[in-house]
Amino acid sequence: MTNELPIAVVTGAAGDIGVALCERLANRGYQLVVVARDEVSAGSTSEMFPGSIPAACNHSDRDQVTALCERITGEWADRVEVLVCNAGVIVPGDLSEVTPEDIDLHLDVNLRAPAHLIGAATEVFVAKRRGHVVGIASLGGVMAMPGSAMYSASKFGLRGLLCALNTEVHEANVKVSGIYPGAIDTKMLRYEARSGGSALNFLGKIHKVDEVADAFEKALDTGRLEIYVPYGESLSARLAAGLPWMIRPLTPILDRIGERGRQRFVDRLD
Numbered sequence: 001m002t003n004e005l006p007i008a009v010v011t012g013a014a015g016d017i018g019v020a021l022c023e024r025l026a027n028r029g030y031q032l033v034v035v036a037r038d039e040v041s042a043g044s045t046s047e048m049f050p051g052s053i054p055a056a057c058n059h060s061d062r063d064q065v066t067a068l069c070e071r072i073t074g075e076w077a078d079r080v081e082v083l084v085c086n087a088g089v090i091v092p093g094d095l096s097e098v099t100p101e102d103i104d105l106h107l108d109v110n111l112r113a114p115a116h117l118i119g120a121a122t123e124v125f126v127a128k129r130r131g132h133v134v135g136i137a138s139l140g141g142v143m144a145m146p147g148s149a150m151y152s153a154s155k156f157g158l159r160g161l162l163c164a165l166n167t168e169v170h171e172a173n174v175k176v177s178g179i180y181p182g183a184i185d186t187k188m189l190r191y192e193a194r195s196g197g198s199a200l201n202f203l204g205k206i207h208k209v210d211e212v213a214d215a216f217e218k219a220l221d222t223g224r225l226e227i228y229v230p231y232g233e234s235l236s237a238r239l240a241a242g243l244p245w246m247i248r249p250l251t252p253i254l255d256r257i258g259e260r261g262r263q264r265f266v267d268r269l270d
Contacts, residue, residue, distance in 0.1 A: 005031040007080040009072065011057070011117065012087030014041040016186040017136060020213040021084055022049055028220070030082065035068065037087075059087055059113035060105055069120035082220075083121035085114040085158075086136040090188060092197040095149045103150055110154030115161055122165065125174040132175040134219055135162050136212070139182045139228070140198075143237035144244060146251055147198035166225050175223035181212050182233045193266050199258025204233055206265055 008025045012018040014036040022032050022045070032052035036042040039056040046054035057068045072080060089109040091102040118133050125131025140148060141155025159178060166176040183189055183201045185208060192201055207229060215227045228234035240247055 005029060005051075005079070006082075007031050007033055007076050008082035008084065009033040009035060009055075009076070009080060009117075009121070010084040010086060011035040011059070011114075012085075012136070014045045015086070015188070016209050017181075017184065017212050018086050019045065019048065020209045021086060021136075021216050022052075024213050024217055025082065025084075026052075031079070033076065033080075035087070057113075060108040065113045065116050069116055072117065072120040073124055077124045080121065080124060081130070082132045082134065083117060084134045084136065084216075085117060087113070088136070088138075088188070090148060090151045090192060090197070092148055092192055092195050094147060098150060106150040106154045107157075110151070111157040111161075114158060118161065118165065122169060122174065126169055126172040129173045132177065132220065132223065133162070133165065134176075134216065135159075135178045136216075137162075137178050137180050139180050139234060139237045140200075142180055142234065143200070143240040144247060145198040145200050146247070147196070147200075148192075163225065177219035177224060178226050179212060179215050179219060179229065180226060180234060181215075181229040182207060182237075184209060184212055184229070189265075190269060193262055193269070199255045199262060202258045202261030202265055203254060204261070 008030040010018060010022055010032060013022055013034040026032060026049050032049050033055050034042055034046040034052050035055045035057050036045055037058045042054035042056045046052045055068060057064045059065060087109055089105055091098055114135060121133055135158055137158050138155045140152045141159045145152045162176055162178040169176065183206050185206050211229050215229045219227050
């Protein structure tokens with residue numbers, strides 16, 4: 001019965017990646033809490049997974065985030081075993097171009113709300129001495145992306161949170177994993193392609209949502225702290241992270257390559 005199944009809470013559940021992660025969790029026998037930014041999105045996604053619980057939570061609304069945290073530590077505490085922070089947002093543009101509201105939106109959706117939710121879930125998991133926190137981040141949180149500075153900043157923050165948390169909860173047998181995808185063919189990437197997103201998104205191959213879902217299942221099985229999609233592309237991103245002064249002189253070359261990749265992607269869409 002659904003009221004006896006372990007619960008997995010998935011934010012951003014109405015998006016392309018969110019639906020794929022919900023499918024994998026449902027196949028593993030979890031009752032889903034399907035979190036989306038409004039009741040319509042949460043309800044329509046919940047209908048895809050019989051027995052799931054729809055939960056509306058706009059991550060930029062602090063009261064709604066607090067309410068969801070209280071359900072994690074209260075209503076669902078006995079059965080919640082997995083928290084997946086997948087919700088994300090990007091508004092392309094140089095920092096001088098984006099509005100103060102856009103700055104706050106990146107921080108609220110990509111970092112502040114996940115931090116509160118992870119804190120609530122960790123409280124429950126540490127008390128039970130089991131549980132798994134999974135954050136769907138981005139290679140943009142490993143290598144800084146000119147043209148998407150706030151997105152990178154918020155994803156860098158999420159990565160730092162997950163890495164520190166991994167040490168904090170290790171003795172309590174709680175697992176922490178971050179998934180770091182490159183360019184994935186989603187509605188968000190298509191929006192970036194047509195709205196001036198960073199050309200660095202389009203340097204290499206565009207990957208499929210199922211590749212992220214496969215990495216997610218690997219995280220569930222192994223508890224590994226960081227999993228990259230794909231691994232090969234992460235090597236250059238991690239090198240750039242260690243040598244950030246190299247990004248600026250290389251940007252003109254990378255932009256030219258990326259713009260060609262962007263055009264190929266848009267041509268394919270059209």
